[in-house]
Amino acid sequence: MDIAALVQELQKKAPAAGVELTPTGVVIRRDDVPLVFGLLKGEFSFESLQCLTAVDRKGTIEVVYHVYSFTHRLMAVLKVVLAMDDLNVASVNGLWSSANWFEREVYDLFGVKFTGHPDLRRILNPEGWTEHPLRKDFKGAGVVLKPVK
Amino acid sequence: MFKIPLDFFQGVLSILKGFVVTGRSMFRKPVTIEYPLKKAVMTERFRGMADLRPEKCISCMQCVRICPTAALDLVSVMNPETKKKVLQSFCFNAELCCFCGLCQEVCPTKAIFLNAVYEVAYYKRSDVTSIDLMKPDKYAHVGELASGKGKK
Amino acid sequence: MKPFLMEIIWLVLKGIMALTFVAVSAMFLIWFERKVSARVQNRMGPMITGFHGALQSVADTVKLLLKENIVPTGADFVVWWLAPFFVAVPAIMVFVCMPFGPNAIVCDLNVGILFMCSVTSVSVLGIFMAGWGSSNKYSLLGGMRSAAQIISYEVPLLLSVLVVVMQAGTLSMQGIVHAQETGWFFLKPNLLLAFIIYIIAATAEVNRVPFDIPEAESELVAGYHTEYSGMKFAMFFVAEYTNFFIIAAIASTLFLGGWLGPVAPSPVWFLLKAYGIIFILMWVRWTLPRLRMDQMMSFAWKALTPLALLNVLVTGWLLVIKG
Amino acid sequence: MVTEELIVNMGPQHPSTHGVLYLELKLDGEIIVECRPNIGYLHRSIEKIAENRTLVQFVPFTDRLDYLASMNDNLGFCLAAEKLLQIEAPARAQYLRVIVAELNRIASHLLAISTFAQDLGAYATPLFFAMRDRQKVVQIFDELCGQRLTYNYIRIGGVAGDMTPEIARMIGEFVLYFRKMVNDYDELLTHNIIFKVRSKGIGIISKEFALDYAVTGPSLRASGFKWDVRKDEPYLVYDKFDFDVPVGANGDAWDRYYVRIQEMRESLRIIEQAMGAIPEGDPVAKVNKVFRPSGEVYMRTESPRGDLGFYIVGTGETFPYRLKIRAPSFSNIAALAPLIKGLNVSDAVCALGSLDIVMGEIDR
Numbered sequence: 001m002d003i004a005a006l007v008q009e010l011q012k013k014a015p016a017a018g019v020e021l022t023p024t025g026v027v028i029r030r031d032d033v034p035l036v037f038g039l040l041k042g043e044f045s046f047e048s049l050q051c052l053t054a055v056d057r058k059g060t061i062e063v064v065y066h067v068y069s070f071t072h073r074l075m076a077v078l079k080v081v082l083a084m085d086d087l088n089v090a091s092v093n094g095l096w097s098s099a100n101w102f103e104r105e106v107y108d109l110f111g112v113k114f115t116g117h118p119d120l121r122r123i124l125n126p127e128g129w130t131e132h133p134l135r136k137d138f139k140g141a142g143v144v145l146k147p148v149k
Numbered sequence: 150m151f152k153i154p155l156d157f158f159q160g161v162l163s164i165l166k167g168f169v170v171t172g173r174s175m176f177r178k179p180v181t182i183e184y185p186l187k188k189a190v191m192t193e194r195f196r197g198m199a200d201l202r203p204e205k206c207i208s209c210m211q212c213v214r215i216c217p218t219a220a221l222d223l224v225s226v227m228n229p230e231t232k233k234k235v236l237q238s239f240c241f242n243a244e245l246c247c248f249c250g251l252c253q254e255v256c257p258t259k260a261i262f263l264n265a266v267y268e269v270a271y272y273k274r275s276d277v278t279s280i281d282l283m284k285p286d287k288y289a290h291v292g293e294l295a296s297g298k299g300k301k
Numbered sequence: 302m303k304p305f306l307m308e309i310i311w312l313v314l315k316g317i318m319a320l321t322f323v324a325v326s327a328m329f330l331i332w333f334e335r336k337v338s339a340r341v342q343n344r345m346g347p348m349i350t351g352f353h354g355a356l357q358s359v360a361d362t363v364k365l366l367l368k369e370n371i372v373p374t375g376a377d378f379v380v381w382w383l384a385p386f387f388v389a390v391p392a393i394m395v396f397v398c399m400p401f402g403p404n405a406i407v408c409d410l411n412v413g414i415l416f417m418c419s420v421t422s423v424s425v426l427g428i429f430m431a432g433w434g435s436s437n438k439y440s441l442l443g444g445m446r447s448a449a450q451i452i453s454y455e456v457p458l459l460l461s462v463l464v465v466v467m468q469a470g471t472l473s474m475q476g477i478v479h480a481q482e483t484g485w486f487f488l489k490p491n492l493l494l495a496f497i498i499y500i501i502a503a504t505a506e507v508n509r510v511p512f513d514i515p516e517a518e519s520e521l522v523a524g525y526h527t528e529y530s531g532m533k534f535a536m537f538f539v540a541e542y543t544n545f546f547i548i549a550a551i552a553s554t555l556f557l558g559g560w561l562g563p564v565a566p567s568p569v570w571f572l573l574k575a576y577g578i579i580f581i582l583m584w585v586r587w588t589l590p591r592l593r594m595d596q597m598m599s600f601a602w603k604a605l606t607p608l609a610l611l612n613v614l615v616t617g618w619l620l621v622i623k624g
Numbered sequence: 625m626v627t628e629e630l631i632v633n634m635g636p637q638h639p640s641t642h643g644v645l646y647l648e649l650k651l652d653g654e655i656i657v658e659c660r661p662n663i664g665y666l667h668r669s670i671e672k673i674a675e676n677r678t679l680v681q682f683v684p685f686t687d688r689l690d691y692l693a694s695m696n697d698n699l700g701f702c703l704a705a706e707k708l709l710q711i712e713a714p715a716r717a718q719y720l721r722v723i724v725a726e727l728n729r730i731a732s733h734l735l736a737i738s739t740f741a742q743d744l745g746a747y748a749t750p751l752f753f754a755m756r757d758r759q760k761v762v763q764i765f766d767e768l769c770g771q772r773l774t775y776n777y778i779r780i781g782g783v784a785g786d787m788t789p790e791i792a793r794m795i796g797e798f799v800l801y802f803r804k805m806v807n808d809y810d811e812l813l814t815h816n817i818i819f820k821v822r823s824k825g826i827g828i829i830s831k832e833f834a835l836d837y838a839v840t841g842p843s844l845r846a847s848g849f850k851w852d853v854r855k856d857e858p859y860l861v862y863d864k865f866d867f868d869v870p871v872g873a874n875g876d877a878w879d880r881y882y883v884r885i886q887e888m889r890e891s892l893r894i895i896e897q898a899m900g901a902i903p904e905g906d907p908v909a910k911v912n913k914v915f916r917p918s919g920e921v922y923m924r925t926e927s928p929r930g931d932l933g934f935y936i937v938g939t940g941e942t943f944p945y946r947l948k949i950r951a952p953s954f955s956n957i958a959a960l961a962p963l964i965k966g967l968n969v970s971d972a973v974c975a976l977g978s979l980d981i982v983m984g985e986i987d988r
Binding site: 164167168170171172174175177178179180181183 | 339340341342343344345348584585587588589
Binding site: 159160161163164166167169170171174180191192193194195196215216217247248249250251254263 | 677680681682683684685687688749753756759766767768769770771774776784785808811812813815816817818820
């Protein structure tokens with residue numbers, strides 16, 4: 001099974017969900033996160049959430065899931081695009097326990113709120129801090145290098 | 150029914166084997182280098198403190214640009230007659246330096262290099278944050294390590 | 302001068318000699334331990350102060366004497382302050398009836414071994430006081446573990462001592478040594494078993510690997526003496542190494558013939574045997590991992606104690622047969 | 625009698641938390657009722673730094689992630705960058721990379737098993753033995769790249785320095801020496817009865833648990849799940865070598881320890897084969913030093929602690945737009961809290977030690 005076949009299967013199983021294949025990953029709608037990931041875990045035996053992170057695209061934040069299936073030897077890259085003013089997405093902690101700390105990290109560094117997460121606290125930065133350092137608009141102190149021409 | 154005595158015997162034997170290992174190592178030569186009294190010779194490629202051969206430097210700024218921690222500060226002026234850059238000052242911030250050796254790699258004239266100095270203790274913080282690489286005796290206080298003898 | 306006064310002065314002198322011995326022996330043992338561990342680990346150990354670092358312990362003592370004595374906030378001050386003495390004083394008191402030679406003994410009590418065993422047991426009180434008084438959770442856990450451990454291992458220890466007492470027919474230390482003039486005790490099989498049980502139990506008594514659970518560094522930081530500094534810490538340290546010497550000395554007296562031995566003077570033989578046992582125990586320390594609390598307790602109650610009891614029975618039976 | 629739970633703050637300064645891990649333990653007697661790991665004491669915002677450095681400049685920072693296996697971090701990052709930039713390193717560099725990565729795996733596993741033994745109370749001796757043997761590896765690296773801990777050896781498009789005959793001789797000697805010495809650890813620890821009763825059956829990670837928590841590396845293989853990126857998604861020239869992937873049976877602390885011992889033996893085999901087959905040539909590809917990454921890549925390699933993933937997003941600038949480091953220790957330590965629930969403190973220390981975490985990698 002390759003990623004294109006997976007997307008086709010997904011579209012067949014969940015026609016309502018907007019699963020769309022792009023060169024850099026499968027983009028899904030935010031509201032379909034529980035449905036699609038439930039299918040991935042349950043139907044397509046993606047046993048493990050290897051990596052969960054986010055990318056600040058200036059205006060939107062992309063949450064990137066790297067889900068791996070040891071059965072199919074297939075890494076699926078799934079992306080959820082969130083608008084900056086509504087950074088909420090359903091937690092996948094119930095499907096993969098590894099999401100717990102990954103989601104805490106993304107919350108800490110990007111401020112994305114994972115609804116349904118049991119323990120959404122800051123993980124790397126001190127509790128009580130209000131900023132989210134990996135956003136592009138964060139200006140921190142420190143050595144700033146000029147880009148190479 | 151022999152299981153318990155057998156387990157017991159194996160357990161005692163396993164412990165005795167450990168004693169053989171430690172006992173054997175008692176007769177091995179110590180690997181310690183008594184550091185302040187004897188100093189290890191650094192390897193040829195060892196990356197110690199940054200050092201400069203000022204006469205070779207052409208102020209191309211490559212080292213300053215590649216430095217990941219911005220530890221180098223080079224000031225040069227253009228000579229109006231020869232149209233060549235003349236090195237005015239070259240400061241090295243050892244506090245920021247991560248001893249990665251990228252500067253000596255990009256240097257086209259091998260002017261900047263990392264020497265064998267690894268004893269980098271100073272009395273004043275300002276001594277560490279701005280080491281004037283133009284001065285020939287900048288690492289004199291660490292003795293013969295600075296003269297290049299420290300490396301193989 | 303009156304003979305009575307002479308005797309008192311002589312006793313005081315002996316006491317001072319014993320005290321000096323305690324301090325010097327502890328310092329020597331600390332250096333010796335560092336050297337043995339260094340050898341085992343292919344290191345050199347202390348090398349700078351004195352010949353091969355022989356004066357390192359002196360330097361350390363001076364350092365510890367000069368250190369500030371930090372009292373933790375919230376400590377139960379009286380208990381905290383008294384604890385090192387409760388540990389150190391019994392360790393020194395034991396030297397009252399330590400037979401270094403036929404005449405080299407401060408006082409040959411007729412209940413010598415009983416006195417020694419009972420006095421050393423007091424130190425558990427000090428350890429528990431230290432753990433309780435420090436108002437530190439790690440110390441408390443260490444103190445509680447220590448109390449449980451020492452009390453459990455006291456049973457097989459005393460039972461194996463009992464075997465010796467039965468064999469020798471006396472409680473006096475010199476009497477036990479004299480009883481071995483025909484042959485050292487550990488050559489008899491039942492006493493060899495008692496010797497092994499004694500060594501294992503005694504290792505647990507002085508909290509050494511594999512029974513160093515009260516001080517388990519990787520779990521409890523430093524156990525009951527986490528909050529002690531300066532001279533108070535030094536007292537724990539000295540007491541620990543003195544106790545270590547004591548168990549080795551008792552073992553050599555009870556099982557290896559004490560000061561008995563040809564050619565060389567008797568104190569030399571005594572120390573040689575004691576330090577031989579100490580060396581082996583150090584070797585053990587630098588080789589073995591540590592047991593867990595429950596494993597150690599079950600080892601004491603399920604293996605050592607029944608074995609020691611059985612040994613007492615067999616010895617009694619043998620003695621009855623021989624008449 | 626009223627009893628209450630004792631809250632013990634284990635760390636951030638504690639002898640067995642391997643750095644600055646902070647565990648909030650709720651104890652009932654000595655049994656752990658609840659554990660809350662807190663991390664972040666070593667957070668240096670390396671991912672943010674990466675957004676302000678070129679790819680070449682970022683390589684020294686990867687040294688500081690897993691400081692016990694810097695070569696593997698260098699390798700992981702450079703492979704990811706090369707995949708993104710579509711650069712192929714020359715054959716000699718590929719072999720050199722395999723050799724140094726495996727040497728560093730040995731060095732890292734040595735520290736893992738010895739600090740584990742230290743946690744079990746084997747006082748200092750295994751640690752010093754490991755340091756003695758690790759010194760030989762570090763000496764080789766010192767000759768090869770001039771540093772003992774932060775190597776910055778593997779670069780995008782090759783390696784920093786070629787292997788000399790002197791270094792080849794040292795590696796050959798080390799392989800022979802260590803093949804003999806690894807038996808010492810077997811005799812001193814592996815089959816020691818006290819070591820066994822302490823670590824067998826403690827902190828059992830089952831296959832399902834490991835996959836659920838994305839536990840990787842030796843901790844996953846100890847549960848019997850045969851998964852090794854070097855074997856299953858071969859990178860570099862790993863597919864040319866003959867080596868086994870050791871797996872455990874029960875997934876307990878002892879299995880995790882023993883998998884590491886066996887992996888060191890396998891690494892020796894790989895080094896030997898690679899030394900025999902290393903081709904001549906230039907170890908650095910002729911590439912431009914200014915890279916403009918564009919696109920996205922997720923590349924994972926087998927670091928000594930597990931799957932080390934680098935997720936790089938580039939937008940055509942010289943700086944990467946986003947760089948995420950998927951650190952194996954991060955996932956492994958996330959599994960600690962459920963793992964040590966119900967154990968007592970001694971066993972918790974044992975389970976923690978067997979996971980082999982490096983805080984530099986967790987906090988990044």
